[in-house]
Amino acid sequence: MDDVATEVMAIIAKKLPVEGQKVQLTDRLEDLGIDSFGAVEMIFDLEEKFDIQISYNSNDARPEFETVGDVVAAIQKIVNGKS
């Protein structure tokens, strides 16, 4: 796992209702207890951390953000595209 993935997963872990809960790439955000506004906060934290812009509207069902792995892949794509 690269640094981006580790940092994304650390940010996701901070949004979980239960502290210290383990996060895996296959976990669904909804199953982890991250609701739509939790997802918006998570995206804000990711944008701030990596200084990137993520297109996200909470009124869309965006399948790429269904699992932790989806988020990691999306951020890796944006971050790698930037450099």
Place this chain on the structure above:
Amino acid sequence: MTHRVVVTGWGVVSSIGHTAASFWSNLVRGVGGIAEATIIPTDLLTHKVVAEVKDFDPRKHFDDRQLAMLDRVSQFAVVAAREAVAHCGLAFDGALSEGTATIIGTGVGGQTTQDENYKRLYRDNAKRLHPLTIPKLMVNAPASQVSMHCGLRGPSFAVASACASATHAIGLAFHMVRSGAVTCAVTGGADACIAFGTMKGWEAMRVTAPDTCRPFSRDRKGLVIGEGAAVVVLETEEHAWQRSADILGEIVGFGMSADAHDLTSPDEGGMARALNGALADARLATSDIQYVNAHGTGTAANDETETRAIKQVFGSHAGKLAVSSNKSMLGHALGAAGGLELVATLMAMQQAVVPPTTNYLGPDPACDLDYVPNEARPLKIDAALSNSFAFGGLNAVLAVKRAS
């Protein structure tokens, strides 16, 4: 002793008209007020559409001395209040002035003043701000300015419950007139939060639409921020009768609830309790209602949840209701929304026409009521509800009847 409470005046400043008459004429024709913002720069905004009060020239309404004290939100409130007061035909002097409440809802108050002053301070390194900065931006400024401009010396305060502010304000005014605490009330809501800083705040919530507002429609993409004001004059029925006033409609019930659940996600149970509260307060059965003026923000969550709440409360009668959202044309005027929508509901009863839900592309399986899509519809309405459900989980519903 309780009193029947009637509406005898209304005034509107909106994105589709600066008077009640032009507002209604555009509302029934499905003319929308949503377009790219012109009063703020849009280059740094992800979503650029808003429902602005276009071509509003404050100098037509106020002199320079007055304008120095009025944020845009108070300008809207006073212009709408003046129209409502003129419309009702009352002279608010002497004892009546003291027996009239002024209750004006606003979500956020003087955002333009706040934004401009922060820019001066933080960006331009200004050393001082204008001495009227605080009295312009305070959340009770619209209520205070309406009381001063209209000479109303009875109880006056602001009500702040975000998107339900006007409905809570009118509901409290209704309670005060019904109980006999006051004879009349000048009440409603105003908001003017199309300021750059506030819009960036909305952008961060990720709930605004990039194109337009499509309540209850498939492919809806969120809400569109609007602005404006709507003010009504309430008075006891006896008082209106004694002076042979033109009665525009009757307020018969008010229901309120708090979700005590989530700061931003709507809650079916909280909505349903407010709807049931309004019906019970009005002593109306569900089958007495023909029209529901929905909160209908155009977000995925609100419209689906509001649909479920209406079905929970109305049961099989839900399918017979006409339900429409004015926000398809007005955007979400926040603290003004409930006032604009109450006026629209009263006008719909008076004119026997339901304003449509415009920008409707087709049904969403989760929203399966009759939303009066895209075209106004003639309908005799004896009784109706007007819904407002705010961020923070604060819900308010007014029940109204046609003037008999």
